Amino acid sequence: MLRPRDTATRERKRLDGLWSFALDLQGLGRSTGWQSRPLQGAREIAVPASFNDLFADPEVRDYVGDVWYQTTVRVPRGWTGQRIVLNFESATHKATVWVGDTEVMTHEGGYLPFEADVTDLVTPGEEVRVTAVVNNELTFQTIPPGVMEDTPTGKTLRYWHDFFNYAGLHRSVWLYTTPRTYVADITVVTGLDGAAGTVDYTLEAGGDAADQARLAVVLRNREGHEIAAVDGASGTLTVPDVHRWTPGDGYLYDLEVRLLDGETTADSYPLAVGVRTVEVRGTDFLINGQPFYFRGFGMHEDHATVGKGHNDAHLVHDVAVLEWVGANSFRTSHYPYSEDVLEYADRQGLVVIDETPAVGLNMGLGGGIFGAQGYTTYSPETINDQTQAVHAQVIRDLVVRDKNHPCVVLWSIANEPESHTAAAEEYFRPLFDVAREADPTRPVGFVNVMLAPHGQCRVSQFSDVLMLNRYYGWYVYSGDLAGAERAWREELAGWASDGKPIIITEYGADTFPGLHNLVPQPWSEEYQVEYLEMNHRVFDSVGAVVGEQMWNFADFATVAGPTRVGGNKKGAFTRDREPKAAAHLLRRRWGGGV
Ligand code: GCB
Structure with a gap:
């Protein structure tokens, strides 16, 4: 999965800001379909942030269970014909997401991104409702682990790590486009050969015509000068007199990955590359x-x-x-x-x-x-x-x-x-x-x-x-x-x-x-x-x-x-x-x- 970016062929819209937010105190949201209507009795909450400390309310700070987030977003009208993706940079610890009434994804693990192709569920130029139920419970089968314990005064979450179990939408939420056939993944491994550097790369295409995709890369230095260019889904670029990435000197080259359709660049994705060995x-x-x-x-x-x-x-x-x-x-x-x-x-x-x-x-x-x-x-x-x-x-x-x-x-x-x-x-x-x-x-x-x-x-x-x-x-x-x-x-x-x-x-x-x-x-x-x-x-x-x-x-x-x-x-x-x-x-x- 590549991070959402604005490129010559892609656009993105950040969904951060004030969302509707409700605690699911009775645990009824999933069974009664809270995703299908505006959240009742909701307050506004900031995204990104942990929900715990935003209100002067012990019920929120120490809450364990489902919380619901909802927002409405207008899909840019210029996005017609593009593949449209909804991306959460994280949801701590577990989330299920709906676009309109349709469930699009569930993800467990609070600190890594997840996304879904929502092209068929949205209409460029129109508004759509995005709802996420986020759960902060831990079990022995989650990473990190925890356990819900019954106490005389109710259920509490016990865990063995020494930091507060902050939860919610901690990072940005994005709606972004790619072309229908797109660059799906890039892997680079860098090496040194005397004064030269090497960049081994492997690319993956995704989407409608991924099998026929022609891929190519261009490597430029910080000044924008082309250093090397290679065609193909994998290969090695050589950088004469390489400026190494070293501690204290974060020198980065720009690897532009292109997916070609005839002579035109159908998709373009930039990756910052530091040439170094470990x-x-x-x-x-x-x-x-x-x-x-x-x-x-x-x-x-x-x-x-x-x-x-x-x-x-x-x-x-x-x-x-x-x-x-x-x-x-x-x-x-x-x-x-x-x-x-x-x-x-x-x-x-x-x-x-x-x-x-x-x-x-x-x-x-x-x-x-x-x-x-x-x-x-x-x-x-x-x-x-x-x-x-x-x-x-x-x-x-x-x-x-x-x-x-x-x-x-x-x-x-x-x-x-x-x-x-x-x-x-x-x-x-x-x-x-x-x-x-x-x-x-x-x-x-x-x-x-x-x-x-x-x-x-x-x-x-x-x-x-x-x-x-x-x-x-x-x-x-x-x-x-x-x-x-x-x-x-x-x-x-x-x-x-x-x-x-x-x-x-x-x-x-x-x-x-x-x-x-x-x-x-x-x-x-x-x-x-x-x-x-x-x-x-x-x-x-x-x-x-x-x-x-x-x-x-x-x-x-x-x-x-x-x-x-x-x-x-x-x-x-x-x-x-x-x-x-x-x-x-x-x-x-x-x-x-x-
Ligand atoms: C540790 C843990 C760390 C704690 C720290 C402490 O060994 O790795 O998460 O916060 O000790 O201060 O007790």
Whole structure:
């Protein structure tokens, strides 16, 4: 699936704005056909945004179940004769969509796009009603998992990941056109050959005459000069004296893909291409053959009011803050971010670890760490074969969406799953194969949790890169940084003996901004600084450590709990992106700029 774009042969219309919105408190909407009429008793809601924090209403914030979104759109009259597609960049976590009275699609998984051909259901020049029922329940067969529990005061949703279950339409909704026969997919793989670059491409056509489609590509540099042109559905372009895509220098070529009808271009689609290589060699992580050290954060799509709603202003500001602090990378913890984020990272030369939404597959954790018990992680009743199939599909779908982004250098197929048991090994072994089959060009890993330390983890054997989340000095050795340092050095030495590169994908300490201690204690800004300094001493002493991504970039919303003071406070920045003392420390260490 290619992202909706305006091109010489395609047009799009964004459906964002104020939609009608209703909670389905009695669960009657589906059986009584709410899609067939204007939503009753609806309020207006902003799209894109999480619905949870838009009203001062606990019923909305904590709502679990179906919510209904509806809007009316006039299809541009110039679209006659075109193929017309309705595209949702995401719906968290599950959605069914109708155009008029006709159901057009259902999609599960809250962070990836889905679309339907609606050509036959709309008339250019006329209005049409679009309705989506979005459901935010999680089960053991969803990724991420969760469970509805009966409590004396009603049903509640329990889940094992440490961020608030924001839901709704978080990203743009589009109506767009393509010609009847169109470019359906593009895959590029880039390489280096001395001073030259190579771009291997594979194209797919779709639609009425896909079989007879003639395809061709033209590659241009940033100035618009043609560098190479090739005919055919697949081939290789050579770029003499290539300007490589490198961290900090997001140089992109423009690959124009054309579908030809005789001499005319029937469809045209542009793809930004960064020419670079990624490789793991020994304990090095190489980008363009050069060792790369990851400096940055695990992040969240999380802001006041909009929750997980994408917003370009927040994106630009977050990346400006990353630049200020000297970060060169981030992880899309714990789900695929908006594709706008990846496109921007491509242009900024920011390096991305791209993570699936497989978080919370660990019933030994909860609300942070060492929490809720009472379930077995892998069992026929909990995380089972069906979950594994859903997990495999989300890996494939993530690769399909993000495979062409030069910023993505490493796939993370899960965050902190249970990984010390035989069941974990069995569950994950085939998933690594799925990832490698979907993308043979990038390294694959998963993020290991403290409950499966070196010597006990049975899943790391499959990883190209070891990604470790460690909280020595916070969840263990709380307030005892000397003890923490000793234990941390000992464990890390074990991992280093495996001969693989290690990225510390999380290390952090909750810090209440403005809390100060002469003698640093947990929760104070001073303690966070000393905690980071201790960690950095440990990392700097181990050659196999090729990256540090502090947890977290900014404070973020979570479920309420005794360890969460208005959310998770491990940010180097507050939720509104003001620096804590730790941010200044990182800036000095990472050489941040303006
Ligand atoms: C972790 C999780 C992350 C949590 C963090 C914490 O290990 O990966 O999602 O937010 O710990 O602060 O407890």
